[in-house]
Amino acid sequence: MTDRPHLAVIGAGPAGLAATVTAAAHGVRVTLLDSAVQAGGQFYRQPAAELHAGRPQALHHQWRTWERLRDALARHVAAGRATYLTDHHVWFVERRLNQQPGTADRGGPRGAFTVHALLGPEQEAPVEVTADAVLLATGGYEKVLPFPGWTLPGVLTAGGAQAMLKGTLAVSGRTAVVAGTGPLLLPVATGLAAAGVEVAALVESADPRAFLRRTRALAAQPGKVAEGAQYAAQLLRHRVKLLTRHTVVEAHGDERLEAVTVAALDTDGRVRPGTERRIACDTLAVGHGMLPHTDLAETLGCRLDGLHVQVDDEQRTDVPGIWAAGETTGIGGAALSLAEGHIAGRSAAARLTGAEPDPRTWATAAKSRTGLREFFAALDTVYAPPARWTDLVTDDTVVCRCEEVTGGAIREAVARLGAGDVRTVKLLTRAAMGWCQGRMCGPAVAGLAGCELTPSRRPFARPVPLGVLAHAGEAEDDEHQ
Amino acid sequence: MSKRLTCDVVVVGAGVVGAACAFYAARAGLDVVVVDRGPVSGGTTGAGEGNLLVSDKEPGPELDLALLSGRLWAQLAEEIGEFVEYEAKGGLVVASTPGGLTALGRFAEDQRAAGVVAEPVDGDSLYDLEPHLAPGLPGGVYYPQDCQVMPALAAAHLLRVSGARLLTGRTVTDVLLKRDGTVDGVRTSLGDILAPTVINAAGTWGGELAALAGVALPVLPRRGFVLVTEPLPRLVRHKVYAADYVADVASDSAALQTSPVVEGTAAGPVLIGASRERVGFDRTFSLPVVRALAAGATKLFPFLSDVRAMRSYLGFRPYLPDHLPAIGPDPRVPGLVHACGHEGAGIGLATGTGHLIAQLLGGKTPDLDPAPFRPDRFPDFPDEEGA
Ligand SMILES: Cc1cc2nc3c(=O)[nH]c(=O)nc-3n(C[C@H](O)[C@H](O)[C@H](O)COP(=O)(O)OP(=O)(O)OC[C@H]3O[C@@H](n4cnc5c(N)ncnc54)[C@H](O)[C@@H]3O)c2cc1C
Numbered sequence: 001m002t003d004r005p006h007l008a009v010i011g012a013g014p015a016g017l018a019a020t021v022t023a024a025a026h027g028v029r030v031t032l033l034d035s036a037v038q039a040g041g042q043f044y045r046q047p048a049a050e051l052h053a054g055r056p057q058a059l060h061h062q063w064r065t066w067e068r069l070r071d072a073l074a075r076h077v078a079a080g081r082a083t084y085l086t087d088h089h090v091w092f093v094e095r096r097l098n099q100q101p102g103t104a105d106r107g108g109p110r111g112a113f114t115v116h117a118l119l120g121p122e123q124e125a126p127v128e129v130t131a132d133a134v135l136l137a138t139g140g141y142e143k144v145l146p147f148p149g150w151t152l153p154g155v156l157t158a159g160g161a162q163a164m165l166k167g168t169l170a171v172s173g174r175t176a177v178v179a180g181t182g183p184l185l186l187p188v189a190t191g192l193a194a195a196g197v198e199v200a201a202l203v204e205s206a207d208p209r210a211f212l213r214r215t216r217a218l219a220a221q222p223g224k225v226a227e228g229a230q231y232a233a234q235l236l237r238h239r240v241k242l243l244t245r246h247t248v249v250e251a252h253g254d255e256r257l258e259a260v261t262v263a264a265l266d267t268d269g270r271v272r273p274g275t276e277r278r279i280a281c282d283t284l285a286v287g288h289g290m291l292p293h294t295d296l297a298e299t300l301g302c303r304l305d306g307l308h309v310q311v312d313d314e315q316r317t318d319v320p321g322i323w324a325a326g327e328t329t330g331i332g333g334a335a336l337s338l339a340e341g342h343i344a345g346r347s348a349a350a351r352l353t354g355a356e357p358d359p360r361t362w363a364t365a366a367k368s369r370t371g372l373r374e375f376f377a378a379l380d381t382v383y384a385p386p387a388r389w390t391d392l393v394t395d396d397t398v399v400c401r402c403e404e405v406t407g408g409a410i411r412e413a414v415a416r417l418g419a420g421d422v423r424t425v426k427l428l429t430r431a432a433m434g435w436c437q438g439r440m441c442g443p444a445v446a447g448l449a450g451c452e453l454t455p456s457r458r459p460f461a462r463p464v465p466l467g468v469l470a471h472a473g474e475a476e477d478d479e480h481q
Numbered sequence: 482m483s484k485r486l487t488c489d490v491v492v493v494g495a496g497v498v499g500a501a502c503a504f505y506a507a508r509a510g511l512d513v514v515v516v517d518r519g520p521v522s523g524g525t526t527g528a529g530e531g532n533l534l535v536s537d538k539e540p541g542p543e544l545d546l547a548l549l550s551g552r553l554w555a556q557l558a559e560e561i562g563e564f565v566e567y568e569a570k571g572g573l574v575v576a577s578t579p580g581g582l583t584a585l586g587r588f589a590e591d592q593r594a595a596g597v598v599a600e601p602v603d604g605d606s607l608y609d610l611e612p613h614l615a616p617g618l619p620g621g622v623y624y625p626q627d628c629q630v631m632p633a634l635a636a637a638h639l640l641r642v643s644g645a646r647l648l649t650g651r652t653v654t655d656v657l658l659k660r661d662g663t664v665d666g667v668r669t670s671l672g673d674i675l676a677p678t679v680i681n682a683a684g685t686w687g688g689e690l691a692a693l694a695g696v697a698l699p700v701l702p703r704r705g706f707v708l709v710t711e712p713l714p715r716l717v718r719h720k721v722y723a724a725d726y727v728a729d730v731a732s733d734s735a736a737l738q739t740s741p742v743v744e745g746t747a748a749g750p751v752l753i754g755a756s757r758e759r760v761g762f763d764r765t766f767s768l769p770v771v772r773a774l775a776a777g778a779t780k781l782f783p784f785l786s787d788v789r790a791m792r793s794y795l796g797f798r799p800y801l802p803d804h805l806p807a808i809g810p811d812p813r814v815p816g817l818v819h820a821c822g823h824e825g826a827g828i829g830l831a832t833g834t835g836h837l838i839a840q841l842l843g844g845k846t847p848d849l850d851p852a853p854f855r856p857d858r859f860p861d862f863p864d865e866e867g868a
């Protein structure tokens with residue numbers, strides 16, 4: 001197998017898995033790397049094996065798709081066509097410019113890239129994988145917006161609640177409120193309810209009825225309509241109260257969450273005075289949608305389009321030899337990630353083996369990609385945080401948890417010190433300088449500073465020990481000089 | 482929004498140099514407006530480290546300016562020190578070989594003659610000053626006058642207390658001249674600002690601003706990367722660097738130089754900086770460069786091997802061919818005053834620069850002879866793009 005061209009795929013979610021099995025089936029050797037201990041990404045996030053969940057499939061739909069991908073991956077691994085590296089945290093992808101320039105449309109020269117990863121939960125030992133081409137399938141992360149009380153124990157992100165459900169299964173006997181905006185709130189609310197949690201309310205700041213008016217995008221996606229109807233039925237069955245055009249204004253509690261105050265929003269996105277009411281709960285799952293992970297792509301010099309990696313019809317970035325698929329190229333759900341991963345795998349396999357890719361071989365995936373992108377673009381126009389969410393952030397609300405920077409400090413940096421963008425707010429307040437490097441507070445800082453969220457440059461996708469950095473890529477450099 | 486403003490002095494650039502110019506000019510009683518196309522500290526000031534060094538400078542005009550600036554920073558610290566994280570922590574230059582120590586000793590002797598406090602440190606005392614240094618180093622020199630500030634905060638708070646008016650988000654698109662060729666103000670993307678004096682504190686873009694006034698000033702970028710670690714307790718107490726650094730700073734070469742300065746900060750992270758190379762305005766991340774920084778730092782402080790780099794950033798130092806800044810009135814365009822081209826020392830030299838310019842504007846005798854910094858000292862410098 002070693003004479004096959006070598007593709008490194010980063011991320012084993014729906015996109016990375018689809019790309020891996022497709023490319024491995026078409027003449028390419030694939031190394032799939034993921035930081036998680038099990039494959040699946042956000043969507044197929046697995047209950048830890050030792051829990052022996054009786055029917056994990058009860059938590060998932062599209063379980064069969066997952067089984068098919070998992071089995072195909074196992075076959076390719078057994079046959080030596082694919083290597084699957086779990087618990088590998090990629091901190092940097094190096095473009096080795098000292099290589100002889102090769103045939104760019106074949107994905108670049110042989111061994112053009114080195115993927116630098118850190119191994120294990122401690123992320124200490126270095127691993128380097130040299131590949132002819134790289135596919136970025138790093139998915140997305142949740143957009144978090146602060147409000148008074150959001151740092152109390154018991155307040156989770158929507159994804160955190162989902163992971164809690166799928167990962168540990170131990171949630172029953174609680175009372176939860178699910179809040180924020182976007183279609184992800186539905187599976188979270190129904191999932192919690194199905195696991196025995198009392199869901200006191202689903203608080204959605206948008207008015208999803210507006211979405212129903214967009215009949216074109218909907219008509220093209222009968223599956224999605226059915227999915228939505230299913231969720232609606234489940235909400236009804238579990239008697240989950242749906243509050244649209246409402247928002248959580250504050251979370252209360254001494255040591256941990258005890259209640260939330262919710263209120264109605266007017267058409268300008270302001271809280272309507274007098275509509276506040278308190279709901280007792282011990283869990284609050286808040287979600288405002290997802291943002292693409294673009295660190296690795298940005299550092300490689302791939303062009304971004306707004307907040308996501310820009311790709312062509314074949315899922316190629318503008319850097320020769322780098323493909324991208326799934327939510328790193330735009331948020332659009334698991335089915336879209338699968339379609340994009342499939343196309344990327346096909347394209348990379350063809351180009352790496354010296355063939356001209358034939359779009360007819362991925363026509364079905366391309367059709368579903370077009371429809372889903374349209375569908376999610378329509379969703380995006382409807383689901384949004386309250387236009388005036390920053391009004392809710394009081395001066396003493398902590399915005400950056402890592403560095404404990406408050407809303408007041410950020411406002412002062414803008415109003416009195418002349419900060420004007422996320423970078424200068426960061427320099428003048430230390431917001432976004434801590435462990436998460438602004439992945440958590442970036443959107444909030446941008447909102448409070450009154451500027452657009454732009455992708456920040458994070459040369460290291462993970463913190464890297466200086467001892468590892470001091471020798472990174474050294475061996476190959478000697479080899480090739 | 483395009484109403485006309487009138488004032489005594491327009492400062493172009495809200496970096497640390499522009500902020501210091503505004504501060505001293507306003508304190509001298511002038512009505513000052515500061516304009517920047519971006520936010521405060523959005524240029525190289527936000528990408529630099531805050532070393533206020535005398536230790537790396539050989540005797541000459543730059544060292545004189547550094548000594549003056551150091552005294553002014555100490556005075557300022559009484560007013561805004563805690564806001565700008567001012568620390569008089571001292572610098573420690575270490576030699577790696579006995580031969581290197583001898584050379585460093587000679588360098589320090591010359592500096593002492595020029596007014597620098599430079600105390601020889603033997604092999605044992607080295608570890609009293611910095612217990613975590615790599616073992617077996619022969620010695621070094623301690624420079625108590627080396628200090629530190631947080632550059633972005635320094636610029637912001639200098640502006641805040643200056644009394645100058647600050648206009649961010651306005652690009653200067655032209656320097657307005659009267660019929661007789663003297664300065665009349667600037668044109669910005671949001672209207673004209675009229676003033677008899679315009680200070681060019683546009684840093685690495687100072688050449689472009691000079692060109693708007695019709696004069697040449699060959700400011701070019703010299704790229705630098707800095708590594709930032711996770712927050713740590715104070716394990717590195719001073720600014721510590723290897724003696725090779727001085728040669729790097731003074732070097733004229735375009736090639737990469739990476740002997741690092743290692744220092745702890747008030748906020749906890751250790752800063753490791755900075756590389757020097759001339760590659761134009763290229764923002765591409767370079768693994769070989771940061772690898773060399775990491776290697777240099779872990780060689781000085783082995784414990785850093787297990788410490789994580791959180792991020793790395795880069796900036797473009799503004800340099801002039803003879804590595805001295807341009808400070809003072811431009812005889813070619815009366816009313817145009819330059820304060821740019823401070824290369825890797827602009828944070829440190831900002832106070833002295835602002836002070837000298839305020840003295841010159843006020844017709845006072847400057848504390849230092851400004852002749853070596855004359856902005857028209859590069860006659861017919863060939864146009865050179867991002868060498
Ligand atoms: C709470 C929640 C509920 C959802 N419900 C639904 C639903 O009902 N229907 C639906 O269609 N979609 C749903 N989604 C969305 C769905 O999970 C995503 O669309 C899908 O998982 C995206 O697939 P992906 O392959 O692009 O990325 P991901 O699934 O995010 O996978 C990316 C993978 O890359 C890995 N990775 C990232 N960076 C690195 C690195 N530097 N080094 C190593 N590995 C790395 C991650 O560990 C991860 O495994 C939900 C998402 C959430 C958060």
Ligand SMILES: Cc1cc2nc3c(=O)[nH]c(=O)nc-3n(C[C@H](O)[C@H](O)[C@H](O)COP(=O)(O)OP(=O)(O)OC[C@H]3O[C@@H](n4cnc5c(N)ncnc54)[C@H](O)[C@@H]3O)c2cc1C
Pocket residue numbers: 493494495496497498499500516517518519520521522523524525526527528529530531532533534651652653654682683684685686687690704705706707754755756795796797798799820821822823824825826827828829830
């Ligand atoms: C990696 C690195 C490390 C460094 N470490 C140190 C150190 O430890 N100690 C030290 O003393 N120095 C250090 N320096 C150097 C120092 O950062 C610079 O010398 C200093 O910041 C220059 O400040 P400035 O105000 O001249 O320029 P800048 O901070 O760049 O300010 C110039 C401003 O002018 C504005 N501008 C430009 N053109 C226009 C226009 N047409 N209209 C409106 N506005 C305009 C820009 O937006 C910018 O904000 C370092 C530099 C780097 C890159």
